[in-house]
Amino acid sequence: MSLSSLDNLYRQMILEHADRPHHHGNLPVADKQIELRNPICGDVLELEVKLDDEGKIADIAFNGTGCTISQASASMMTDEVIGKTPAQVGEMVEAFSEMITKNEDKDYEDLLGDAVVLEGVAQFPARIKCATLAWKAIYQALEKEDKAHE
Amino acid sequence: MDKMKNEILADFKILDQTVNGEPLVYLDNAATTQKPQAVIKSLVDYYEHDNANVHRGVHTLAQRATNTYEATRQKVKELINADSEREVVYTKGTTESLNWIARGYAQKFLQPGDEIVLSYAEHHSNIVPWQQVCEKTGAKLVYLDLNTDGQVDLEKAEHLITKKTKIVSLAQVSNVLGAINPIKELAQLAHQNGAIMVVDGAQSVPHMPVDVKELDIDFLAFSGHKMLGPTGTGILWGKLELLNQMAPLDFGGEMIDFVELEHSTFKEVPWKFEGGTQNIAGVIALGKAIDYLKAIGLANIAQHETELMEYVLPKLQAIDGFELYGSADPAKHAGIISFNLAGLHPHDTATALDMEGVAIRAGHHCAQPLMKKLQIAASARASFYLYNTKEDADKLVEALIKTREFFR
Numbered sequence: 044m045s046l047s048s049l050d051n052l053y054r055q056m057i058l059e060h061a062d063r064p065h066h067h068g069n070l071p072v073a074d075k076q077i078e079l080r081n082p083i084c085g086d087v088l089e090l091e092v093k094l095d096d097e098g099k100i101a102d103i104a105f106n107g108t109g110c111t112i113s114q115a116s117a118s119m120m121t122d123e124v125i126g127k128t129p130a131q132v133g134e135m136v137e138a139f140s141e142m143i144t145k146n147e148d149k150d151y152e153d154l155l156g157d158a159v160v161l162e163g164v165a166q167f168p169a170r171i172k173c174a175t176l177a178w179k180a181i182y183q184a185l186e187k188e189d190k191a192h193e
Numbered sequence: 194m195d196k197m198k199n200e201i202l203a204d205f206k207i208l209d210q211t212v213n214g215e216p217l218v219y220l221d222n223a224a225t226t227q228k229p230q231a232v233i234k235s236l237v238d239y240y241e242h243d244n245a246n247v248h249r250g251v252h253t254l255a256q257r258a259t260n261t262y263e264a265t266r267q268k269v270k271e272l273i274n275a276d277s278e279r280e281v282v283y284t285k286g287t288t289e290s291l292n293w294i295a296r297g298y299a300q301k302f303l304q305p306g307d308e309i310v311l312s313y314a315e316h317h318s319n320i321v322p323w324q325q326v327c328e329k330t331g332a333k334l335v336y337l338d339l340n341t342d343g344q345v346d347l348e349k350a351e352h353l354i355t356k357k358t359k360i361v362s363l364a365q366v367s368n369v370l371g372a373i374n375p376i377k378e379l380a381q382l383a384h385q386n387g388a389i390m391v392v393d394g395a396q397s398v399p400h401m402p403v404d405v406k407e408l409d410i411d412f413l414a415f416s417g418h419k420m421l422g423p424t425g426t427g428i429l430w431g432k433l434e435l436l437n438q439m440a441p442l443d444f445g446g447e448m449i450d451f452v453e454l455e456h457s458t459f460k461e462v463p464w465k466f467e468g469g470t471q472n473i474a475g476v477i478a479l480g481k482a483i484d485y486l487k488a489i490g491l492a493n494i495a496q497h498e499t500e501l502m503e504y505v506l507p508k509l510q511a512i513d514g515f516e517l518y519g520s521a522d523p524a525k526h527a528g529i530i531s532f533n534l535a536g537l538h539p540h541d542t543a544t545a546l547d548m549e550g551v552a553i554r555a556g557h558h559c560a561q562p563l564m565k566k567l568q569i570a571a572s573a574r575a576s577f578y579l580y581n582t583k584e585d586a587d588k589l590v591e592a593l594i595k596t597r598e599f600f601r
Binding site: 048052053083084085109110173 | 213537538539540541544545548549555556557561564570571592595596599600
């Protein structure tokens with residue numbers, strides 16, 4: 044093996060997302076806000092969520108520092124959760140975690156959209172935490188009762 | 194080094210393997226070192242021939258185990274030029290050694306208003322125990338700044354080490370920057386102000402001659418597993434008078450003299466600290482590790498590592514986007530190089546290098562205050578040891594160039 048096997052991890056779409064992440068920055072107004080850290084590497088992820096009247100995700104933004112995998116994963120996650128209810132997001136987070144920790148021959152595309160491109164992370168156990176950080180963050184943000192700031 | 198390169202490599206079987214289809218290049222020695230055959234064999238020999246509990250048996254095996262276990266104290270004494278083997282206390286590692294000094298010594302004597310002096314470059318294990326002491330005693334922490342080479346800035350230290358200072362605790366070699374601190378001068382400064390000097394030797398004792406008398410320090414902490422020994426072994430050295438004043442933290446078997454219903458008396462130093470059955474096999478194997486290091490010579494190891502630094506640092510700095518932390522002078526690196534490739538997170542770098550068989554560390558290296566000071570979230574770190582070669586250095590450089598290309 045050599046660097047060519049890295050293509051399995053760093054697919055073109057992942058590199059593009061990391062280079063120009065979607066929904067990067069802050070929201071003017073947020074209903075939910077959370078900061079998560081990856082204690083192993085010191086990475087920080089801030090997430091802000093705006094909900095609509097029906098409780099669906101109307102807008103979302105993230106900030107922080109992290110590796111290619113964690114930044115791309117956050118960017119893809121933000122693309123996929125807009126318009127979803129917290130219950131739907133919960134299913135997505137579970138599916139994402141299953142996809143990259145269990146080697147099951149399942150198609151996750153209906154649930155996760157473009158984020159399925161991250162399934163290669165499953166072959167790099169040391170990097171699973173990088174990929175799951177953003178998904179953990181959205182799950183915990185939606186669980187939080189309190190309004191962060193208006 | 195007198196011992197030829199191939200001869201040394203033959204002693205470390207673990208290095209003879211492929212990782213991800215490439216020959217392993219192990220450059221994570223600041224995290225832990227590999228073990229030579231003599232150390233591994235000693236662990237097996239002990240359990241096959243000598244295993245018994247120490248200090249209490251009358252039978253032959255117990256005597257044999259006790260003698261070899263105690264013999265490591267003599268080897269450590271000679272290694273660091275201590276006055277007596279009674280100044281050598283066995284611990285689990287540097288972290289436990291520093292915690293014992295903090296809780297057993299500092300916590301006993303410090304008062305509100307007293308100051309403990311550290312530096313921004315300390316490992317968490319030389320910060321967190323002192324924070325605990327401050328919480329318990331009302332003492333406060335003072336942090337020394339670094340110069341551009343990543344060493345503690347002596348001039349600034351002269352203003353921060355004062356009569357209020359009771360403890361100065363510093364790493365001799367930074368586990369991130371590889372910078373070597375002027376411990377002798379700092380110890381002098383501490384003593385002029387009536388403070389005691391604690392040294393974290395985790396990255397120095399395995400890599401260079403360390404002489405506690407020449408440095409004139411009061412406590413020294415280091416780990417066995419970073420100097421070819423087994424994990425779970427470490428040393429706390431202290432001047433005998435200080436160890437006599439220091440309270441034990443593990444109470445129970447092994448460490449007592451007489452136990453009555455309401456009160457007990459403890460053994461003498463160092464045995465009063467070593468409560469419970471110790472890591473006997475590990476301590477004996479640590480003795481073998483010290484034999485191995487002495488046979489090669491610590492000065493030779495230091496020279497070998499400096500030569501590697503002189504060889505690899507210019508090559509690394511020629512790589513497009515290579516950002517070095519610490520000194521540009523190879524002589525100021527003690528085998529450790531921390532860096533980033535511009536625009537690339539060190540985790541991505543480390544994964545790419547792993548695909549090329551090169552093992553390095555990426556992260557904050559248990560030194561978050563230093564990362565903050567350097568204004569980075571994390572760094573990659575390549576750390577060399579006596580068995581690393583110029584070929585290893587070349588492989589690191591090649592793999593980094595390939596990584597650069599891949600992420601371009």
